[in-house]
Amino acid sequence: MMFLRSLPALLLWVALTGNAAQAPPNAGLVLWLDAADASSLSVNAQNRVQRWSDKSGQSHDAWVDEGTEQPQKIENAVNGHAVVRLSGTSAFLGKNIRSGNGPVTVLVVSRRLPEQAGVDPWQRLFSSRAQTADNDNVLPNFAISLAQTTAYEPTVSVLELQGVPIGPYAVGRNAIGTSENFRGDIAEVLVYDRPFASLAERQQAFQYLAHKWSVAVPTHADTWTRVGPLGTLPTRTHVYLPLSDQNNGGRWVLDTNLSDDFNGSSLDPTRWHVNNAIGNESLGRKPALFTPRNASVSNGNLNIVFRKETLPQKYVELGFKDYTSAMVRTRERGFYGYYEARAKPMNSAASSAFWLAWTGFTDNATEIDIFEIGGKTKGAASDRSYNMNAHLWATPQSKEHIASGSTWISPWRLASDFHVYGFDWQPDTLRWYVDGVLVRESKNRHFFFPMQIVFDSEAMWKWFGVVDDADLPSTFEVDYIHRWQRGP
Template sequence: MLRNILVSALASLVLSQALSAELPRNGLVLQLDSSKRDSIVLDETGRVTEWKDLTGNNNHATAASQHAPLYVTHALNDQPAIRFSGKQWLNIPQVSEEIHGYSIFVVFQRNKDQVNNHGWQRLISSATQEHDDDTKSPGVQLNTGADAVEMEGQVVYDLFRSDSPAPFTLGAKHLYRQQHLYGDIAEVLIYKHSFLVFEPIQAVETYLREKWNLKEQTRGDWTLHGPLPEPLPIRQTDALPLSDQSNQGQWEPYLAMWDEFNGPSLDSTKWYDHNPYWYGRAPGRFLARCVDVKDGMMQIHMIKDTTLPQESFYRRKGIYYKDYASGSIVSVDRVNYGYFEIRAKPMNSAGSSAWWFTGSSFDQATDKEARLEIDVFEIGGKAVGKEYSYNMNLHDFKSRNNPKHYSIGGTWKAERPLAGEFRVYGLEWTPELIKYYVDGVLVRRVKNERWHGPQYMVFDSETMFDWLGVPEDTDLPSTFEVDYVRAWKNPETENNWQERYTPRQRAEGSRITKYVRSMDPEK
């Protein structure tokens, strides 16, 4: 036992001298580090009854002996860690009186012999008696996923907007002591604010990876947490994207998808006044009557009309279109890469306001077919609890060459309700990266590993009752307004994508178009 303690202490000393990355300490209110042997109090069986906080804030984690996890000297890359084997946890007190969100990082591994059938195991959890669900704000939780699979040593982190100074539980769900953890925790860091930019996140990850000799994780995405950093970009010219007024990207206008909506009606050379590929998300159907161009704006309306016929357009039992209708416009042209920008105000109801790209095509170079989608945003302007949520997503749908639907999404929490005003939204789509912008500021970045091929642009509003709730009758009709659409190409844009890709969808003469025309013959 003494030899193990001496070896552990020596390894800790060597490690601290070898580290090149520095740990950001601004706002750090808790640090639990299993490599610091003198910070761990063991009972006579080698179980951890106290894990001392190294920040000086005395936020020590404690456990009763019957629920204490085990201290293991050679657990993670021959370094010590705290082993949880179910029904073991540590209690962490309220970490600070003043909280402006949380940034939480945990170094974790699960070995083969720790794999089991218990999903959603909690690394750390916090909740209050008034709000006991740790998955909803002001609750906080990090879990290991739906399946308790083997996990090599890694940094698990998340950022939270919660301002609740509640205590935490390490290794189980707070309050109810469920979702017990199986695996090893080597270090825990809690900051009393949610990091606003990527740099401190990267600094913490780098520090922990070096310290614990972890492999670099290929996460591939980043989302801003917190308000847009100021000063915001100032527009000097409409000829360039708001985020790139100096034209570092060598952008040239792409007029086929450029529209200021100053005419008396929708430009039919650029847009379909409905979605020729989809009837809509039931119970709401897309109708041309719900699309207008007025006062220099393209307008998409959601309405409630109980006189609409109840119909079932797809072979899905119990899925009917009735009572609701909304609008959609789809670009005539397709594009493969570019920069796209709109100025828009989402509708002030639980109906969605969405801007997205999608397309199915066959890639002759790879002999593969793909159905892809880039969701620039899906906003529920008056959906309860989602008024501030700027929801972004990417989809690679199941197809002949893709047996499983893949998606990678992110949500930026705005500083004020999104339906309250016009803002500028942008998407930069390149062969290497997909970037999302709000008011010219980067809010999300994703490595582009799948989204290659021609896509058309879509604006719509959908009835998403399961997610956004049912719109209140008093909120309808509601309107999603778009002031302009601007598009640019640069040398990375594939101008001759037709030579490589064959689109699988045809708009001309579709049965959906015929239906829409029968419902709105004057359109």
């Protein structure tokens, strides 16, 4: 996939280079090919590259293949640095890096000049082909392939995968055969045998490449998502502090207006609004209608029920049929702070969602999904998927829909038990937590407007599949919602 130069990317490049990293992260680096380092390129008398030495210290050198018109070293090509120019007929091959399955992160800096354009699509920047019988676009094989056939500016392409071997590999071609050879310039290749461990580490890699090669940076460089288990969990010693910050480093102050332990017998109507299937508020996601009877408080929990029932004809005519659920939202809006709920998603394909929203307005509509969970999906396809999203629907300046989301895969079925879900909303950063451990971090570039707290269940048939009626009624349980503001 290509990430072409654009104004937002240029602005991000300026921001990144203001604090440029001098080297990429070193941990887990298993292949580092750097055309700017003359000592890493072995060339013949015609300046044709014979070997591209690996700088990672792992000795995974790339050797030129037997194709004609071998790659050439081009001095002072990009931002004062040399690149390796590939003609589309010859490229590099490397040996196996890792036989066992695991994570891999690949970053490649490349460009294509106008005189190099007019090529076939799907040319390879990087290819790994452990299974020789299958092409490199069939897992566990993988590749960075370019659909684009035209010229493009220096660009960083990124691939992040799980559960694959690494190598035998190729740079600028398919690892096997002579097809999909790249025509263009390759400046640098970084391959890690792990995911980046944090947003700071992820940005270190991009800062390094942005500063060195003056590349446009993909927008997802702004976001990091955990891969794998949570590790050691924090122990709660203070009930009214965020689980992720039991030492109170944020000097948190509890907002009692937007916090509720649900210890009564009913929702406080001065604090909560339940959508009641009338007026201009959301009626639900068809075919499930929001109705008040599906939201209740008992046994110390807020209970949101998704059920099957016959609906009045007036709703059937609007497209609602056979199912009802509920939406509960605060009357007041909250702004920057820490939002935490202990909850158990419902055990059906109906969604369980905890989110912040201020929507329905033509000039200002925003939404942050702390989670959207399908607790029991067909074939258990999404039962462990912790889905986090953020949407900008409209602003006074634009009606463009901007969305950013990612998924953490939990080791457990999310609907099996209660867990603690947190969200830290700050002016510069958005952070998602599960059981007090960070699972996603993103730069805040759009969310600067107060929002309501929302709990609901919807019929997300296209995402989680059609609910199995045998699983109904199903209940989404929320033990508490707490909101804190940072202290001075």
